[in-house]
Amino acid sequence: MAIWKGVFPAVTTKLTEAGEVDLVATRASIDRLINSGVSGVIVLPMLGENASMSLPERESVIRAAVEVAAGRVPVLCGLAEITLxxxxKHAALYKSFGAQGLMVFPSLGYKTDHRETVEWYKGIASATDLPIMIYNNPIAYGVDCTPAILADLVDTPEIVCVKEETGDIRRVTDMYVAFGDRFSIFCGVDDLIVESSALGVTGWVSGMTNVWPAQCVKLFDLCAQQRFSEARELYHILTPSFHLDVHVKLVQYIKLAEHLVYGAPEWTRAPRLALVGQEREYVISTVQKAIDILAVRG
Structure with missing residues (x-):
């Protein structure tokens, strides 16, 4: 079974102003990420507006990503559904489209309890032999895949990784104490990556890596090499922008940041709307400050 390590950006799905999937821009962004040194890509995450995409659109994005990656890095796909x-069904389909792994959300339609959460993940694992990353974001989805729940999933070999996004930095250590290296543990919060790295995470599912892939890979590598003094310098520059990753409008924020840094389309699909007024100016000023400092640093 796969052992995932490194920086895995949660890739934004590029759209036209009319709200249609822009495969040309999506492919270009994925190629840019891979050329910048990321270790994997995750298409159709929440940041990729998964829930607003039709099945044919999802297929087109997965197939495009696999074609662009061309075996250079693994391509994972978000799996976000309401019913088991x-x-x-979609776990099996996504494999047929070429996905090499799944990042699995809890049910989007119901806050499962301990027993139901275990059965959700076991049920999906039974439908595919693809490796699975558990997307644990109780802040957004109301379901916490706690160490007690993970203890009931240790005998499910398809589950290989946990994207840790509780915001409680102690959870990383709690999982290592409970399970050793049974699961790869990925930081899922951009503005906790240095802290999480100090505790031993093996990877990072990152939103702002869409914007600054080379710098984010460098930051992760510095932490992996325990060069924390150098890492903190870069972290201090990027953290104000990293805070944009944990806002409810992270899709709009990160797409606008991509537009500012390398000209990618910023459009989102309704009900998300383009940013306006003071909110837009705040994002622009935050990102522009980092752009200016990074330009001076070279």
Missing amino acids: HTAK
């Missing part, structure tokens, strides 16, 4: 039946 549909989740199992």
